[in-house]
Amino acid sequence: MANATWVKVAPISKLPEGKMLGIEIGDLEIAVYHVDGQYYATENVCTHALALLTDGILDGDVVECPLHAGCFNVKTGAGMGDPITEDLRTYRVRVESDTIEVEIPAAS
Numbered sequence: 115m116a117n118a119t120w121v122k123v124a125p126i127s128k129l130p131e132g133k134m135l136g137i138e139i140g141d142l143e144i145a146v147y148h149v150d151g152q153y154y155a156t157e158n159v160c161t162h163a164l165a166l167l168t169d170g171i172l173d174g175d176v177v178e179c180p181l182h183a184g185c186f187n188v189k190t191g192a193g194m195g196d197p198i199t200e201d202l203r204t205y206r207v208r209v210e211s212d213t214i215e216v217e218i219p220a221a222s
């Protein structure tokens with residue numbers, strides 16, 4: 115099995131505390147968040163329908179979808195009730211030389 119890959123996504127200066135950033139890596143739409151001094155990443159497409167969470171609102175560690183106001187915890191990807199029935203996939207994040215990197219699992 116091939117190893118996962120760490121992909122550089124942005125300098126830390128592009129993602130201040132309390133903000134989120136949408137990125138594309140290949141076919142993946144990923145949202146990166148800066149919350150409570152840490153960086154987190156989830157898939158960016160809402161699990162309810164077709165909307166990008168980075169077009170919504172980040173309030174603390176909760177992102178609200180712009181389409182039907184479904185909410186997710188960005189630290190865990192957990193959906194927080196109606197209309198969300200499926201959690202978000204999460205990705206590991208690290209900072210190397212002031213650059214945010216996201217771990218992309220190898221395709222199976």
Ligand code: FES
Binds near residue numbers: 164
């Ligand atoms: S598309 Fe996100 S809550 Fe409906």
